[in-house]
Amino acid sequence: DAMVIQNPRYQVTQFGKPVTLSCSQTLNHNVMYWYQQKSSQAPKLLFHYYDKDFNNEADTPDNFQSRRPNTSFCFLDIRSPGLGDAAMYLCATSRDWDRGQFFGPGTRLTVL
């Protein structure tokens, strides 16, 4: 089945230790998004790729970076995680701007 896959589902890291979250899709969608969702809040868009074009949200901290080496994969790098970065990180894809976004199951990040 076509889907959005995120690995790992749960990630524990130490304060300040870099971490990378992975997203892959079999939908062949042009657009891939990374969201941060904290408890009882709506998802907050961090950045997205339209093909290879990277679009950063103005309020996304520099601590968050992303890579999209090919259509199928997109990575979220957190260079120096702080306690405030503990959250669920959601990857989503869409074929184009006017289509709904399809979300992966998320990676729950814990920072110790």
Added chain:
Amino acid sequence: GEDVEQSLFLSVREGDSSVINCTYTDSSSTYLYWYKQEPGAGLQLLTYIFSNMDMKQDQRLTVLLNKKDKHLSLRIADTQTGDSAIYFCAERGNTDKLIFGTGTRLQVFP
């Protein structure tokens, strides 16, 4: 700026209908969406409606759009315990991103 609001909680009895409401401010919204999120999971796209439509029905789900009042609703007929989740409405205007509402937690009791 763009803003999307929802009531925080809704509690219904199993078998009844649920109506989840959403208001938005961006009059240029082109598509409006409903997502469902179960505990510890990602968001599941339930349905969407284009802004030139008033209503869309998909099995137990009915979406109503009042563009004049910028009001969107999701009706779930014959609500089941498996429908318990958080429901997010979202709108997309002229930008390339979704603006999500605050989410409505639906609790279904027997």
